[in-house]
Structure formats: C-alpha cells, structure tokens
Amino acid sequence: MPLSNIVSPAFKSILVNRLQKILHDYKKPTSSRSTLEFADQSNVSLQAEEGNDIPLIRMQQTDQICYRSAIALKLAASPEAAICIATQLVDDLIQSTQADSRDIPVPLLHDIWHNAVIQSTTSGWIHFQFSDQELAAWLQMLSEWLLLCKHPGISQQPDQLDALEALSDGKQPLTQNYELRHSTSSFEVLYTHARCCGLLRLGESTNLLHLDSDPAQTAVWRIAEPDFIPWYVDRQFRCHHPAERRLISQMVNILDELFVTPSPSAARIWRMAQCLSQDFQTFYAHCSIFATAKSDRSLAQVRLGLVLLTQALLRWLLEDWLCLRAPIEL
Numbered sequence: 001m002p003l004s005n006i007v008s009p010a011f012k013s014i015l016v017n018r019l020q021k022i023l024h025d026y027k028k029p030t031s032s033r034s035t036l037e038f039a040d041q042s043n044v045s046l047q048a049e050e051g052n053d054i055p056l057i058r059m060q061q062t063d064q065i066c067y068r069s070a071i072a073l074k075l076a077a078s079p080e081a082a083i084c085i086a087t088q089l090v091d092d093l094i095q096s097t098q099a100d101s102r103d104i105p106v107p108l109l110h111d112i113w114h115n116a117v118i119q120s121t122t123s124g125w126i127h128f129q130f131s132d133q134e135l136a137a138w139l140q141m142l143s144e145w146l147l148l149c150k151h152p153g154i155s156q157q158p159d160q161l162d163a164l165e166a167l168s169d170g171k172q173p174l175t176q177n178y179e180l181r182h183s184t185s186s187f188e189v190l191y192t193h194a195r196c197c198g199l200l201r202l203g204e205s206t207n208l209l210h211l212d213s214d215p216a217q218t219a220v221w222r223i224a225e226p227d228f229i230p231w232y233v234d235r236q237f238r239c240h241h242p243a244e245r246r247l248i249s250q251m252v253n254i255l256d257e258l259f260v261t262p263s264p265s266a267a268r269i270w271r272m273a274q275c276l277s278q279d280f281q282t283f284y285a286h287c288s289i290f291a292t293a294k295s296d297r298s299l300a301q302v303r304l305g306l307v308l309l310t311q312a313l314l315r316w317l318l319e320d321w322l323c324l325r326a327p328i329e330l
Helices: 011-026 041-049 071-075 079-097 107-114 132-148 158-168 177-181 186-205 242-260 266-286 297-321
Strands: 056-059 065-069 117-120 126-130 223-225
Touching: 011 056, 011 065, 011 079, 011 107, 011 242, 056 242, 071 079, 079 117, 079 126, 107 132, 126 132, 132 242, 132 297, 186 266, 186 297, 223 297, 242 266, 242 297, 266 297
Parallel strands: none
Antiparallel strands: 056 065, 065 126, 117 126
C-alpha cells in the first residue's frame, strides 16, 4: 500500500490522530475514565471526531520540534479538573507509545511516536517533544513519502482560483497560472527548484550520491545510493547548523499546515513555497556541500539530502497544488 495512503508525514497530524484515538476511547461505555470531570461529555465526542477542534500549536523553536495542547483546559469543568484530565491523557498517551508496532503500518512512524516525550504541566497543558533521533527518522520517512504523494491541484478546485488575487499585491488579479508562472515574484521560487536540481546532478557527477532516474528527464528523483541518508550517526544528529535547522523547521511548518488546515488557499500555498525558497537560499549560503565532502563525506550527503527534500517539496507545491511546471533548469 502506498505510504501516502496510510500516513500523514506531519508531526501535528500524528499528534492530533493520537489524541483523537484516546478521546474516542473515553466515550466507550466500558471506559474507566468516565469519572473524569469533563465540562461536557458531548464535547469529548466532538474532539474525537474533528481534528481541527483539538487545540494544538507548535512552539516556535527552530532547533526543537515541540508542541503543546490545551485540550484538557478545553474539556475541563474547572482548572483543577484540567490538571487531572491532562495527567490522565498523558498517562494514556505514554501507554499508547508502547503499543505493538503492528498498530502503526510504517516502522519509521512507529519510531517517531515511540520515543516522543509527553508531559503535563501544573497549569493543565500537555507538552510533546521530539528528539533529534526522531527528527532524523522523520526526514528519512519524508524523503520516501514525497515520492508517492499526489494532490489534484487547485486548477481543479474553482472555488480556490480567486485566492490567486492575493498574490498580486493589489494589482491586477492573478487568475491564471501562466501569469503566476511569469510574474517577477515567481522567479526566486522557480530558480530555487532549478538550483536544487542542478546541485543533485552535481552530487551524482561527483559520486556523492546516485539517483535512480534520469535527472535530465524528470524532476521526481530518489536517492538510490546511499540507501539511507546518514542523518543520525553515533548518537549525533548531523544537521546542527542554524540554517539547516531553520530549513527543516520550515518543512515541518508547511506539512503541519497542509495536513491540518482544510483547503488552504492558493495564496497561502504560494507563500509556503516562497518561505521554503528563502530558507533554502540561506542554507545554501551558509552550509557548504562540495567543499565539505573533502573532509566529511557523510555531512555532504546529509546536506544533499536536504537539497532533495527541498526540491521534492517545492515540486509538490508547484506542480500538484498550483499546477505550475517546476523547471529542472533555467
């Protein structure tokens, strides 16, 4: 079964799904949690069915992947009850991380969830933190997922086409992809995609990696060698430069929004592509790839892995969401 059909790569989606499952179990007549002091039992059912109603935000730290949820505060009948509910939710969430890996169809996803740090606070908040090891597993999973994902594109969703007007900055509405494709603001994003493609071709020509498709014919590439990018080696995450962290953080934010926000507008998707492009340019300016290969081959491969993820995510945003051709060269 394709990975894209069975799992969302977004951290936020992983957490929302787990909270939904726990809350759904609370509604069962046989649940031992029926004594918890909820403000409204029907509200628990709502939370279990509607992921968008579960309050969950990412704590904006580019060097850490942390989230916090106010679900206990939303469900509680009193502040004291919120602390009790948060404590119980954390206990049940921790128990669920010990579940048989067969419950989770993707082994890497199980690794990500299994090692998450989950804590409640004295004010009733629930905190989630993912370590660098889980982040490395997530990056590996993302590289596979982006090969399989497919979105119908906004050109098949007429109600979203008007959102392109927001891209014109008050000028004539951009209601055709041709105009967006050839606008001045689009050059940076398209250049970044083409630049990523050029760097991957150079990586192959210098034997830092091998691609399993002809880079001259398609922009849908997979790294055939090495089998796994060495994201995490000897208990150390190789991406430690602030620019690397910022680029990864942007990827996390984009996927969180796409998989939790229903029907994001074309303007919002375009803004995501711009932010990703800008963070990639910062990364490329500060993190040498080919000069680094002389002294640290694995670090150069990791940085090429970030290039591939940027290219694949940009291609997905441009071609599958905005129906714009992502150039492999300019």
